[in-house]
Amino acid sequence: MVTNVPGDWVKWYHITFRSDKIVEYSAIAAMTGILMATDNQTYQTQKKWDKESSTVSSVSNFITDFGQGDAQAALASAYLLYGLTFDDNRSLRTGTEIVQAILSGGIVVQLIKHVTGRESPFVSTAPGGVWRFFPNQFDYAKKVPHYDAFPTGHLCTSISTVVVIAENYPQITWIRPVGYVIVGAIGVTMVNIGIHWYSDYPLGLVIGYTFGMIAAHPEGYDLANFGKDDSHALCVQPILLPGGAGIRMSLNLN
Numbered sequence: 001m002v003t004n005v006p007g008d009w010v011k012w013y014h015i016t017f018r019s020d021k022i023v024e025y026s027a028i029a030a031m032t033g034i035l036m037a038t039d040n041q042t043y044q045t046q047k048k049w050d051k052e053s054s055t056v057s058s059v060s061n062f063i064t065d066f067g068q069g070d071a072q073a074a075l076a077s078a079y080l081l082y083g084l085t086f087d088d089n090r091s092l093r094t095g096t097e098i099v100q101a102i103l104s105g106g107i108v109v110q111l112i113k114h115v116t117g118r119e120s121p122f123v124s125t126a127p128g129g130v131w132r133f134f135p136n137q138f139d140y141a142k143k144v145p146h147y148d149a150f151p152t153g154h155l156c157t158s159i160s161t162v163v164v165i166a167e168n169y170p171q172i173t174w175i176r177p178v179g180y181v182i183v184g185a186i187g188v189t190m191v192n193i194g195i196h197w198y199s200d201y202p203l204g205l206v207i208g209y210t211f212g213m214i215a216a217h218p219e220g221y222d223l224a225n226f227g228k229d230d231s232h233a234l235c236v237q238p239i240l241l242p243g244g245a246g247i248r249m250s251l252n253l254n
Helices: 005-016 019-052 054-067 070-086 089-116 137-142 153-168 175-192 198-216
Strands: 234-241 244-251
Touching: 005 019, 005 089, 005 198, 019 054, 019 175, 019 198, 054 070, 054 153, 054 175, 070 089, 070 153, 089 153, 089 198, 153 175, 153 198, 175 198
Parallel strands: none
Antiparallel strands: 234 244
16 A cells, blocks of 8 residues: 555556646636635635534534544544454455555645645635745745645545545445535535635545545556546536535536
């Protein structure tokens, strides 16, 4: 699960940087831009909602904790422990692949964060947060929230965990719907408490989904057709409303 990480990056590179992916990543860029235009409005609205209700605040903090990495680590540990105890190879594989996907995707996300340097909402000094590209790394280490909003690592690790579990247990059809609902809830609550802007999500979700699929297919994934014939493809779309914007996530079960 550790030694496979460099190979995962190579696979991700070949999956991502292809001429036939230009349209897809142009759409992700456009989605990010649309959400950026309403980031401050949606954050201010949800922040007010969060502050005015102690229940909403408590629920937001509780759900957000599921994206911190502890929940994913606990799931991976549970699968590994079960697999070792009952000699269950599928459980062992699931646990190691969760760790592998989190490491592979998480490192890529961290590298992008250290380049983009976007402020998190709760420390923002301008509407939508200031972007400080290629920030001083000593400043970054001292004041992480001032630089690490884009893209989301929370949803990257969350979605990759859901994908790995679902790919290893395809007969359990409720894993993806329930998992995606939880991921969506984490996304909403992180805006409530000011950890992320909605425009931080599209790229982080795509990175997490891709590394989840790579980790779950160590036997080799069809890179040429990646995403074209995926019967359980995740679709992320922006929602434009009179009061702001958000993200709709849907699952193709055809």
